[in-house]
Amino acid sequence: MQDRQITVIQAAAILVSSIIGVGVLALPLFAVKAAESGAPLVTFLGMLLAFVGLFLITVLGMRFPDKSVIEYSQDIIGKGLASFGSVLIIVFFAVLTSLTAREFGEVVVTSVLRSTPVEVTVIVMLLLAAISTRNEITTIAYIHTFYFPLLLVPVLLIVALSLKNAEAINLLPVWGNESKGMMKGTLTIAALFQGTFVLSAVIPSMNKPQNAMKASIGGMLIAGGLYVIIVAAAVSVFGAEEIKQLLWPTLELAKATSLPANILERLDAAFLAVWVTAVFTTLLSSYFLTIHSISKLFRLKDHKLFSYFILPFVFTMAMLPQNIVEMYEIIVNVGQIGLCITIVYPGLLLLISILRKKRGNSVEKKKVDQNR
Amino acid sequence: MRRKKWIRTVNLFCCLCIITPMLTGCWDRLEIEERAVVLGVSIDSVKSDHSQEEEGEVSHLNNSIPAPNKSLIRVAVQIALPGRIPLGPGESGGGNGPAEKTVWVIDVVGHSIDDAFMNLQQQVSSRLFFGHLRVIVVSESVAKKGLENINDYFRRNPEVRRMAWMMISKGRAIRFMDATPKLERVPTLYLMSTLDEGSRMGKFPKDYIGIFWSNLSKKGQEGFLPYVELKKEQNIEIKGLAYFRGDHLVGITKPLEIAGYLGIKGVNPAGYRVFIQPGDASTAIMTNTTHRKATTKVQIKDNVPHFTITISVELNIEEKLSENIQFNNPAILKQYEKKQEEVSLKFYTDIIKKTQEKGSDIFGFGEYVRGKKPSFWNKNVKSAEGWQKMYKDSTFDIKVSMKLRRIGMKAK
Numbered sequence: 064m065q066d067r068q069i070t071v072i073q074a075a076a077i078l079v080s081s082i083i084g085v086g087v088l089a090l091p092l093f094a095v096k097a098a099e100s101g102a103p104l105v106t107f108l109g110m111l112l113a114f115v116g117l118f119l120i121t122v123l124g125m126r127f128p129d130k131s132v133i134e135y136s137q138d139i140i141g142k143g144l145a146s147f148g149s150v151l152i153i154v155f156f157a158v159l160t161s162l163t164a165r166e167f168g169e170v171v172v173t174s175v176l177r178s179t180p181v182e183v184t185v186i187v188m189l190l191l192a193a194i195s196t197r198n199e200i201t202t203i204a205y206i207h208t209f210y211f212p213l214l215l216v217p218v219l220l221i222v223a224l225s226l227k228n229a230e231a232i233n234l235l236p237v238w239g240n241e242s243k244g245m246m247k248g249t250l251t252i253a254a255l256f257q258g259t260f261v262l263s264a265v266i267p268s269m270n271k272p273q274n275a276m277k278a279s280i281g282g283m284l285i286a287g288g289l290y291v292i293i294v295a296a297a298v299s300v301f302g303a304e305e306i307k308q309l310l311w312p313t314l315e316l317a318k319a320t321s322l323p324a325n326i327l328e329r330l331d332a333a334f335l336a337v338w339v340t341a342v343f344t345t346l347l348s349s350y351f352l353t354i355h356s357i358s359k360l361f362r363l364k365d366h367k368l369f370s371y372f373i374l375p376f377v378f379t380m381a382m383l384p385q386n387i388v389e390m391y392e393i394i395v396n397v398g399q400i401g402l403c404i405t406i407v408y409p410g411l412l413l414l415i416s417i418l419r420k421k422r423g424n425s426v427e428k429k430k431v432d433q434n435r
Numbered sequence: 436m437r438r439k440k441w442i443r444t445v446n447l448f449c450c451l452c453i454i455t456p457m458l459t460g461c462w463d464r465l466e467i468e469e470r471a472v473v474l475g476v477s478i479d480s481v482k483s484d485h486s487q488e489e490e491g492e493v494s495h496l497n498n499s500i501p502a503p504n505k506s507l508i509r510v511a512v513q514i515a516l517p518g519r520i521p522l523g524p525g526e527s528g529g530g531n532g533p534a535e536k537t538v539w540v541i542d543v544v545g546h547s548i549d550d551a552f553m554n555l556q557q558q559v560s561s562r563l564f565f566g567h568l569r570v571i572v573v574s575e576s577v578a579k580k581g582l583e584n585i586n587d588y589f590r591r592n593p594e595v596r597r598m599a600w601m602m603i604s605k606g607r608a609i610r611f612m613d614a615t616p617k618l619e620r621v622p623t624l625y626l627m628s629t630l631d632e633g634s635r636m637g638k639f640p641k642d643y644i645g646i647f648w649s650n651l652s653k654k655g656q657e658g659f660l661p662y663v664e665l666k667k668e669q670n671i672e673i674k675g676l677a678y679f680r681g682d683h684l685v686g687i688t689k690p691l692e693i694a695g696y697l698g699i700k701g702v703n704p705a706g707y708r709v710f711i712q713p714g715d716a717s718t719a720i721m722t723n724t725t726h727r728k729a730t731t732k733v734q735i736k737d738n739v740p741h742f743t744i745t746i747s748v749e750l751n752i753e754e755k756l757s758e759n760i761q762f763n764n765p766a767i768l769k770q771y772e773k774k775q776e777e778v779s780l781k782f783y784t785d786i787i788k789k790t791q792e793k794g795s796d797i798f799g800f801g802e803y804v805r806g807k808k809p810s811f812w813n814k815n816v817k818s819a820e821g822w823q824k825m826y827k828d829s830t831f832d833i834k835v836s837m838k839l840r841r842i843g844m845k846a847k
Contacts, residue, residue: 235807240813304653328598329596
């Protein structure tokens with residue numbers, strides 16, 4: 064029996080810092096490509112779709128409060144099928160980890176450290192994540208909670224300061240002039256929220272798993288709200304057409320924003336510093352989820368074994384995209400495939416578990432009832 | 436126990452081994468004095484043919500890698516001289532008067548911006564750094580040919596800030612790089628502060644390069660830039676708005692017409708003064724605008740957009756030309772208000788007409804159509820070109836209300 068220490072607030076912090084990560088930079092571009100001035104709406108829809116996935120995971124987690132998705136899927140659909148699903152999850156999150164690291168590397172190499180090889184920035188970030196995943200899950204929860212305010216405050220500050228250059232007309236009409244790409248855009252943006260899947264590994268360590276839903280609603284509201292705010296700010300400052308010209312509109316937003324009284328004339332350096340922590344926490348989550356799932360699949364007690372073992376694989380995958388355009392194509396495609404894993408698969412599991420009346424540990428259940 | 440301690444030592448050693456290579460410095464280390472900090476850039480067109488010979492074949496070779504068949508441009512940069520730039524106003528003791536220049540101006544020719552910069556880099560030992568680029572001056576003739584290449588280069592370069600100013604010069608742009616205004620030690624800073632202060636005094640709208648780019652991109656709006664001229668004391672006059680259609684310069688306004696733009700957009704603070712004369716010259720007074728407010732409403736009438744613009748302006752009296760008039764009762768002020776409303780109406784209408792003729796909607800009326808009447812936009816306009824045509828047919832209804840509030844320290 065693991066010690067159950069993670070509180071609701073910590074779980075919410077894990078969710079928020081897993082979601083907010085590397086995707087924040089390109090987010091307004093994805094949203095604007097989908098629906099022009101309807102970008103905030105698309106982001107909101109993406110958030111709702113992502114919440115469906117999170118909701119399923121949370122309900123499943125509350126049904127099986129002692130087990131992670133790898134374990135309870137075996138109870139629900141049998142070992143053979145479940146192993147197949149688990150392998151898919153592991154591969155997907157390994158790919159997600161590598162793409163996150165690569166996107167981070169590309170941003171850093173393009174905008175800040177222009178003569179540093181991209182391999183170095185990627186390997187440094189991955190090493191950092193690998194070392195950090197050698198901690199217990201409670202420690203990881205503390206890391207997330209510690210960085211949590213560091214993610215929110217600067218982003219909100221940049222948004223607030225940029226509003227003085229904002230024009231409301233840029234946000235009209237709210238549904239966008241051309242809404243053909245709305246559906247695809249929603250999927251693309253929902254894919255940016257896939258870090259939430261880490262909750263399936265967190266719930267078994269929560270001290271009150273029955274409150275997991277509170278954490279997921281709270282986490283989603285904060286992270287999704289922040290995403291919508293960022294997109295709205297970027298669109299209102301630049302206008303939809305200009306965003307189409309920018310690879311990383313959020314970074315450009317920080318560049319165009321200055322602290323009052325000329326203290327800092329451009330905030331992109333400050334923003335990038337914060338963004339590195341955001342990327343680190345996201346990377347930490349997906350990396351942890353990958354190795355945690357592998358260890359559960361092989362029924363090992365400890366996940367630390369795989370920390371360094373998968374590092375070369377993740378790193379090699381990160382180096383596969385040949386150029387930045389190809390990388391973004393892969394990110395969008397992988398993200399959409401991933402939605403099958405993070406939304407459809409848990410949906411099926413929940414449906415079957417209800418039909419087969421499968422439930423988790425009844426002893427736990429009694430304890431839960433007493434607590435009410 | 437001892438064994439444990441031993442393992443700890445080994446672990447610590449391994450950690451050190453991993454960390455040390457990361458702390459030894461990085462690829463991007465560049466000492467500040469090894470950088471050539473570019474403060475300003477000017478871009479001119481090149482007339483004569485023999486300038487072709489002036490250019491070395493740095494980023495193209497005539498036989499194997501030919502240069503694009505585009506007319507040459509002359510690019511001049513202002514590079515800050517490290518150590519010469521005073522760090523504060525009190526540090527005048529170090530410099531030897533105005534004779535010592537704080538910047539170094541070099542010019543080169545090239546087929547494109549980057550080509551020119553590469554020609555320049557071939558001549559300058561330290562690496563060109565654009566992080567402090569504040570002013571880009573483009574000559575009128577280059578702007579007429581189009582700014583596509585210039586906008587592309589500066590948008591792509593991550594060092595360039597969106598808060599820099601781009602301006603269109605009357606005559607050759609390179610003279611702005613060579614200018615030595617007395618007020619600032621660093622010439623580009625003077626150029627920049629002319630515009631920054633201008634927008635603080637209500638003489639010019641905030642129009643940083645980032646805002647210009649945004650306006651340029653918008654489907655229902657065109658960009659504009661400040662139009663400047665170098666005067667004989669090396670000072671700089673803001674001569675008007677240089678307005679664009681797409682990437683091409685299509686027209687230039689008079690300085691007072693900037694006030695018209697500011698009024699129609701309702702930009703504050705307000706700062707232009709105008710003459711008002713209800714009767715003959717002896718009744719003329721000068722008023723100072725203190726506050727502007729404007730609202731734009733759009734309707735669709737007979738399948739063209741019809742805009743209703745309501746402008747309200749607050750004024751103070753600054754001077755009168757003769758003692759004939761006395762500001763001793765409200766009726767007289769009313770009379771002036773009415774007169775000014777009359778002339779302003781024509782004034783604002785003319786400016787809009789002028790831009791309509793060129794199909795250059797610098798006010799962003801098209802954005803109102805796109806935002807407020809999306810179904811009309813999607814059916815009839817759709818693109819930036821569509822709006823450039825539609826703008827010419829749009830109708831306007833301008834309402835002006837002037838309020839004279841104060842008359843200064845003199846009682847009559």
